[in-house]
Amino acid sequence: MINLDEFVSFIEDNFDLVSGVPCSYFKEFLSYIASQEDKSTIKHLSATREDEAIAIATGAALSKKQPLVYMQNSGLGNIGDALTSLVQLYKLPILILMSYRGLKEDNDFPEHSIMGKINNSFLGSLNLVYWDLNEKDWEVSIQKAITVMDEQSSPVVLMVKKGVLSQ
């Protein structure tokens, strides 16, 4: 698992707002954020749906603030219109951390199996730029995402597998 002190401090330095819908793959990360709420420089808003989180992030991006969104890949099915008729249409830089459910660790969770299989083609058909967030080079990965977001004024998705931001 990524060191949460370092991860959250990096997020605080580079982002202004965090919003999303939880996944157990983010459990430790989200409890850490919750425990820091009073002293943190970052605003965290829990959303009722993934597209609402994208909308909240859009409001931040439209005032030159840097937003971060987190969700399960089940939420990918909920954000199609928020991306195509809002974020991509208005060309806004938003970073999305998306848990990669439906891989072999999720054998007992059939609810994730179909999205797990089509995850990459789904992201591809939305023309989304994406790669994995890894424990080893997470900082380089997010830095690179910020560069792509700035240069292309577009969202970037980082896929988060089990154990990267949770135990």
Added chain:
Amino acid sequence: MKGYEVISSLQDHIGENDLIVSSNGNISREVYHYLAKPQVYLRGSMGLPIGVGLGLAVMNPEKRVTVITGDGNLLMGFGSVITAAYYKPHNLKILILDNSQYFTTGGQQTVSSVINFSKFLESLNIDYFQSLKASQSILNDNLENFLTTKGLNILHLIIEEGKKELANIPWHPIRIAENFLQRFD
């Protein structure tokens, strides 16, 4: 009163410190034509204007953010009312223009009329709420209170159907975003 008459009345109440998020369809078009530019004119993303306004409001506490939405749009993103009411940004105002119709797409009926808005809004424990039929005689006072009471405020206005023939918004969404972002230079 019709929706565009309410939107046009807002001219007298808003200034440079106001950020407006308008929902897709006629409302965005009317806000573009009647109110100071640039604002956030949503073209699509049905159900998301309150979320966008919430993000703007928490990131810009020194500005006043007003979301103008219709009833169909509100229903699609109903959870966002709850999220906004939970976080209660002191500078977020939500104006709901309710004609019980998807008016832009041809007047198909929505299900909004089943909601008792006074009771619903009261249950949110927010700083200001009103649910009433829009009329010229009461509108200005209500808009003033709605906009100037500190807190998360929601004004639900029942309006008559009807629109003015207005040209489409000439700005591509990329330009809408660019122009709006310049307000933060």
